[in-house]
Amino acid sequence: xxxxxxxxxxxxxxxxxxxxxxxxxxxxxxxxxxxxxxxxxxxxxxxxxxxxxxxxxxxxxxxxxxxxxxxxxxxxxxxxxxxxxxxxxxxxxxxxxxxxxxxxxxxxxxxxxxxxxxxxxxxxxxxxxxxxxxxxxxxxxxxxxxxxxxxxxxxxxxxxxxxxxxxxxxxxxxxxxxxxxxxxxxxxxxxxxxxxxxxxxxxxxxxxxxxxxxxxxxxxxxxxxxxxxxxxxxxxxxxxxxxxxxxxxxxxxxxxxxxxxxxxxxxxxxxxxxxxxxxxxxxxx
Amino acid sequence: xxxxxxxxxxxxxxxxxxxxxxxxxxxxxxxxxxxxxxxxxxxxxxxxxxxxxxxxxxxxxxxxxxxxxxxxxxxxxxxxxxxxxxxxxxxxxxxxxxxxxxxxxxxxxxxxxxxxxxxxxxxxxxxxxxxxxxxxxxxxxxxxxxxxxxxxxxxxxxxxxxxxxxxxxxxxxxxxxxxxxxxxxxxxxxxxxxxxxxxxxxxxxxxxxxxxxxxxxxxxxxxxxxxxxxxxxxxxxxxxxxxxxxxxxxxxxxxxxxxxxxxxxxxxxxxxxxxxxxxxxxxxxxxxxxxxxxxxxxxxxxxxxxxxxxxxxxxxxxxxxxxxxxxxxxxxxxxxxxxxxxxxxxxxxxxxxxxxxxxxxxxxxxxxxxxxxxxxxxxxxxxxxxxxxxxxxxxxxxxxxxxxxxxxxxxxxxxxxxxxxxxxxxxxxxxxxxxxxxxxxxxxxxxxxxxxxxxxxxxxxxxxxxxxxxxxxxxx
Ligand SMILES: Cc1cc2nc3c(=O)[nH]c(=O)nc-3n(C[C@H](O)[C@H](O)[C@H](O)COP(=O)(O)OP(=O)(O)OC[C@H]3O[C@@H](n4cnc5c(N)ncnc54)[C@H](O)[C@@H]3O)c2cc1C
Ligand SMILES: Cc1cc2nc3c(=O)[nH]c(=O)nc-3n(C[C@H](O)[C@H](O)[C@H](O)COP(=O)(O)OP(=O)(O)OC[C@H]3O[C@@H](n4cnc5c(N)ncnc54)[C@H](O)[C@@H]3O)c2cc1C
Ligand code: SF4
Ligand code: SF4
Ligand code: FES
Ligand SMILES: [Mg+2]
Numbered sequence: 001x002x003x004x005x006x007x008x009x010x011x012x013x014x015x016x017x018x019x020x021x022x023x024x025x026x027x028x029x030x031x032x033x034x035x036x037x038x039x040x041x042x043x044x045x046x047x048x049x050x051x052x053x054x055x056x057x058x059x060x061x062x063x064x065x066x067x068x069x070x071x072x073x074x075x076x077x078x079x080x081x082x083x084x085x086x087x088x089x090x091x092x093x094x095x096x097x098x099x100x101x102x103x104x105x106x107x108x109x110x111x112x113x114x115x116x117x118x119x120x121x122x123x124x125x126x127x128x129x130x131x132x133x134x135x136x137x138x139x140x141x142x143x144x145x146x147x148x149x150x151x152x153x154x155x156x157x158x159x160x161x162x163x164x165x166x167x168x169x170x171x172x173x174x175x176x177x178x179x180x181x182x183x184x185x186x187x188x189x190x191x192x193x194x195x196x197x198x199x200x201x202x203x204x205x206x207x208x209x210x211x212x213x214x215x216x217x218x219x220x221x222x223x224x225x226x227x228x229x230x231x232x233x234x235x236x237x238x239x240x241x242x243x244x245x246x247x248x249x250x251x252x253x254x255x256x257x258x259x260x261x262x263x264x265x266x267x268x269x270x271x272x273x274x275x276x277x278x279x280x281x282x283x284x285x
Numbered sequence: 286x287x288x289x290x291x292x293x294x295x296x297x298x299x300x301x302x303x304x305x306x307x308x309x310x311x312x313x314x315x316x317x318x319x320x321x322x323x324x325x326x327x328x329x330x331x332x333x334x335x336x337x338x339x340x341x342x343x344x345x346x347x348x349x350x351x352x353x354x355x356x357x358x359x360x361x362x363x364x365x366x367x368x369x370x371x372x373x374x375x376x377x378x379x380x381x382x383x384x385x386x387x388x389x390x391x392x393x394x395x396x397x398x399x400x401x402x403x404x405x406x407x408x409x410x411x412x413x414x415x416x417x418x419x420x421x422x423x424x425x426x427x428x429x430x431x432x433x434x435x436x437x438x439x440x441x442x443x444x445x446x447x448x449x450x451x452x453x454x455x456x457x458x459x460x461x462x463x464x465x466x467x468x469x470x471x472x473x474x475x476x477x478x479x480x481x482x483x484x485x486x487x488x489x490x491x492x493x494x495x496x497x498x499x500x501x502x503x504x505x506x507x508x509x510x511x512x513x514x515x516x517x518x519x520x521x522x523x524x525x526x527x528x529x530x531x532x533x534x535x536x537x538x539x540x541x542x543x544x545x546x547x548x549x550x551x552x553x554x555x556x557x558x559x560x561x562x563x564x565x566x567x568x569x570x571x572x573x574x575x576x577x578x579x580x581x582x583x584x585x586x587x588x589x590x591x592x593x594x595x596x597x598x599x600x601x602x603x604x605x606x607x608x609x610x611x612x613x614x615x616x617x618x619x620x621x622x623x624x625x626x627x628x629x630x631x632x633x634x635x636x637x638x639x640x641x642x643x644x645x646x647x648x649x650x651x652x653x654x655x656x657x658x659x660x661x662x663x664x665x666x667x668x669x670x671x672x673x674x675x676x677x678x679x680x681x682x683x684x685x686x687x688x689x690x691x692x693x694x695x696x697x698x699x700x701x702x703x704x705x706x707x708x709x710x711x712x713x714x715x716x717x718x719x720x721x722x723x724x725x726x727x728x729x730x731x732x733x734x735x736x737x738x739x740x741x742x743x744x745x746x747x748x749x750x751x752x753x754x755x756x757x758x759x760x761x
Contacts, residue, residue, distance in 0.1 A: 023506075023511050023512060024511065027510065027511060027512065037468055040468055040469070041562070041569075042562075042565075042568050042569045042570060043569075043570055044561065044569070044570035044571040044572075045468075045561070045571070069570055070570060084468075085468040085504070085505050086505055087466065087468075087505040087506075087507060087511075088507075088510065088511065089510055089511070090507070090510060216553060216556055216557060216561070216571075217466070217467070217556065219466050219507060219533070219693065219695070220533070220534055220693050220694075220695065221533040221534065221535070221552055221556070221693065222535065222550060222552045222553035222556050223535045223537065223549075223550040223552065223553055224549070224550075224553040226544060227544070228544050233537065233539075233543065233544060238695070249544075251646075252544055252545075252646060255546050255645065255646035255647075256544070256546055256646075258546075259546045259547075259574065260572040260574070262575075263572035263573075263575075264572060267570055267572070
């Protein structure tokens with residue numbers, strides 16, 4: 001089960017993996033995610049978006065950035081290995097309708113979860129303008145795939161090594177000023193999503209963001225993923241992950257995301273210096 | 286020779302041996318160690334073998350209590366456990382976690398004569414002894430599976446309701462497949478109730494027995510998402526489905542500051558520490574918040590477990606804030622006693638009004654208000670009434686609301702034909718049939734947050750109805 005069929009390195013620390021998960025491939029819709037765990041006894045549960053799926057082949061695709069212990073261990077797996085535990089598809093699918101012109105904004109690894117949404121908007125008959133941002137050219141992922149499903153692609157890099165030297169909010173603002181935007185979906189680091197929300201707010205353009213809060217079960221049982229949306233508390237794993245950007249309390253969300261910073265750094269460090277290196281399937285190397 | 290009633294009443298109730306309170310505050314090992322053989326024989330002798338056996342009426346699954354106690358008194362432990370197993374499938378678990386003083390022990394003649402249900406025959410402790418005896422002696426054999434009927438039944442959830450239904454359905458000869466959302470089976474017995482109250486090895490043994498009987502368990506399988514109830518019936522060829530998905534949605538208080546860093550539902554706190562084993566900091570990857578001063582809100586088993594877990598994870602001070610008084614606490618009496626012995630501080634007649642954060646958005650204090658007892662409410666308990674202007678703040682870095690759970694809406698939202706009440710509990714008839722053909726439900730998803738033994742009883746009743754309906758051709 002969950003056997004890895006294909007592994008590709010998209011940039012220095014970003015990987016794409018295709019693995020077998022026939023039920024999930026059949027059931028998943030754009031905007032949904034998985035919870036994976038690499039070791040049943042010692043591993044943690046982490047959420048990753050379903051970046052693509054092939055129902056016929058019974059496979060799904062994840063694209064992830066190795067940022068800490070679990071994502072690094074995942075990146076160390078190879079074709080033929082299997083992922084111990086995969087739960088999904090989770091979350092409420094993106095509400096895809098034909099609205100006219102949709103702008104999809106992806107920053108960094110946020111381009112991965114954006115990919116199935118861009119695809120679905122296009123299939124629903126919308127004009128899709130995609131804005132992709134990265135720190136530099138080497139870190140840009142999925143350009144080809146995005147071009148294949150978008151009517152127009154605008155690329156921004158922080159250092160100007162490719163596309164425009166700008167933040168993604170700049171072209172977003174310009175499009176809003178032209179008055180052609182019916183809807184916006186923005187996925188990326190919380191700070192980027194917060195500024196996208198501030199950019200579209202004065203124009204009254206409906207804007208959705210996909211939140212990446214800390215999760216445990218992913219089924220609505222623990223409440224660890226909760227965020228403040230308007231006057232309400234919502235659970236990202238079941239009520240989301242997408243919410244109206246103009247109602248999200250991003251500042252609180254960003255603080256909650258860092259709740260375990262110290263322990264995470266410790267875990268990652270311990271892993272790198274080989275004090276406690278375990279194979280993903282358990283047992284000690 | 287035979288003991289006289291007076292002599293039996295003269296035997297003092299045997300104390301449960303327990304780990305030293307200071308030592309156990311630093312480990313996850315079981316607190317109550319279990320009776321010795323000498324103790325169990327003495328305790329069993331306290332039973333008067335009442336003709337009308339009022340204790341049996343207090344047991345939700347009507348275990349033949351005088352008979353199993355009689356056998357324990359005679360040292361016939363195999364016979365004793367066999368009697369229990371006619372009615373209960375999980376005696377090692379229920380002997381540990383049943384709120385006995387409100388069930389079997391409440392009605393016991395011995396307790397009545399001594400005017401204290403806590404002094405009744407310690408029925409659960411004897412039950413635990415004989416169940417442990419069987420397991421530790423390696424005498425557990427999987428129950429006989431009947432001739433294959435050709436029917437296939439799906440079970441959603443692997444808590445006590447699901448496990449019991451699965452066992453009975455398999456015994457009846459049906460093919461049985463369990464679908465569990467988590468990566469380990471056992472429900473609340475694995476993710477909620479801590480190791481120090483219910484060793485996981487006991488739950489794992491029950492699951493191993495089920496698998497030995499031929500029950501198939503699909504882990505990481507969320508019904509309503511991975512597949513729906515309709516899929517199971519229409520695409521996957523299941524003849525009937527039992528839903529035992531529990532009450533897994535944590536309640537919050539809707540007070541200011543509830544989303545600050547350092548506020549955790551008891552579910553999250555306990556899942557991180559039990560299922561994910563965050564207490565094993567050197568080996569596991571799941572982090573747990575480092576706490577010094579913790580406030581747990583609530584007075585039930587969940588609150589006691591969260592408070593005692595926080596202590597074991599190294600908190601310097603653990604407080605329990607409860608609106609009513611000790612007498613009204615719904616937690617098992619033994620757990621409250623243990624919590625007090627361990628140094629947990631109780632603030633009765635107090636209720637939180639808001640949680641205060643520092644400039645980094647982290648909890649730094651809890652504001653509470655004093656209450657007093659007023660007129661009795663509908664349940665006959667004196668209603669706690671807030672004392673205006675009595676609010677004050679206690680410095681705190683962690684707040685854990687443990688206010689109970691309501692049902693998770695996922696299955697209801699994805700199964701149109703199911704009917705639920707306003708709390709989201711699935712409506713069933715008195716044999717646990719839901720309003721949807723071929724679909725049955727039981728346990729917390731029907732009762733609201735209840736108990737292990739009640740969930741088990743519901744699983745049994747539903748299994749019996751499923752077998753009856755399938756074999757009688759009710760569903761054609
Ligand atoms: C719905 C959702 C979809 C996501 N999709 C993707 C994706 O497609 N690709 C991708 O690269 N990343 C995705 N993420 C983020 C990913 O889950 C984290 O990068 C990962 O959990 C980091 O774990 P770690 O042990 O490698 O790093 P750590 O060093 O442990 O953590 C790094 C940071 O990741 C976050 N994080 C840690 N643990 C969790 C957790 N249990 N749940 C959520 N966040 C956590 C925290 O903010 C933390 O500070 C998604 C998150 C969510 C909530
Ligand atoms: C912390 C805590 C302490 C407790 N202490 C006691 C005690 O001392 N004594 C006592 O008698 N009772 C106690 N209880 C209550 C008792 O545990 C429950 O009443 C009992 O476990 C209910 O059993 P159940 O089988 O209905 O559900 P659960 O035990 O909740 O099991 C339900 C299972 O279904 C799974 N599930 C849910 N939805 C889905 C889905 N859609 N698809 C697949 N799987 C799904 C869940 O992951 C879970 O494993 C306690 C509860 C808690 C939370
Ligand atoms: S199952 Fe519970 S209520 Fe019944 S006899 Fe045992 S301890 Fe008492
Ligand atoms: S009521 Fe008490 S004394 Fe009487 S049979 Fe039951 S356990 Fe024994
Ligand atoms: S991750 Fe536990 S409720 Fe969302
Ligand atoms: Mg981590």
